[in-house]
Amino acid sequence: MSKLAKRAIDLPEKVEVLFEKDKLKIKGAKGELFLNLKRGINVKIEKDKIYIEKDKKITLAKPFLGLSWSLLKNAIQGVSKGFEKRLLLVGVGFRAQIKGKKLDLQVGCSHPTELDIPEGIEVKIEKATEIILNGIDKMKLGLFAAKIRKIKVPEPYKGKGIRYKEEYVRKKAGKAAKGKGATA
Structure with a gap:
């Protein structure tokens, strides 16, 4: 049991x-x-x-x-009480807007990405780079937050992308820094 x-x-x-x-x-x-x-x-x-x-x-x-x-x-x-998830858009020119019942994301793609906001989830944009999601259904809220994050997953070199506010992105050393001590 x-x-x-x-x-x-x-x-x-x-x-x-x-x-x-x-x-x-x-x-x-x-x-x-x-x-x-x-x-x-x-x-x-x-x-x-x-x-x-x-x-x-x-x-x-x-x-x-x-x-x-x-x-x-x-x-x-x-x-x-409800549940809340916060997402950060990290990158030059990354921003989010709400257009009617759609979330419009500009995250380095050639075109803006639009997502339908599910029923029961409230979306607020604080600044242009912070998305706040509120809802009563934890599973539905988590799935929508993961769907947003999946559009531009944080990359490990500069940390650019969409991430949860409390998420830590482990950064890697670049190719130039990696071979600095090596001789040819």
């Missing part, structure tokens, strides 16, 4: 959780999320705590206990 699943999940005051068969509905101040659980996983809701248990008859539910616990915890945190 998962060590996580043994622990209770704290339920904030303004968050409501409804469990029917294999579906969970989590409603909070920021919005509502729906979560599908694997067959054989049960949710026990008390006043301010939630427990995840497996059905003893169904053995296939055991591997999904920890996953279900994490998904439920993230959903509760999302509808109560």
Whole structure:
């Protein structure tokens, strides 16, 4: 059994959780999320705590206990506080703009790259080189942030590209610096 699943999940005051068969509905101040659980996983809701248990008859539910616990915890945190990801555009002339429901990125390509902003994700541009993503669904937010980053992954020589704010890009020595001590 998962060590996580043994622990209770704290339920904030303004968050409501409804469990029917294999579906969970989590409603909070920021919005509502729906979560599908694997067959054989049960949710026990008390006043301010939630427990995840497996059905003893169904053995296939055991591997999904920890996953279900994490998904439920993230959903509760999302509808109560929300999630945020920050991306930095590092490079000369790199900038971002919002055009309607699209994110327009100019990151060293011959043409501007446009991405559709998914529903449930709010995009803000702070300066022209910092993108702030907010949302209640952690998985959807992470996938969109990864999609943006994939357009121009930070390169190891100058560090140019799109990266997460807290990400550290390890830089390499160039070809000239590498062979400086060698003689021909």
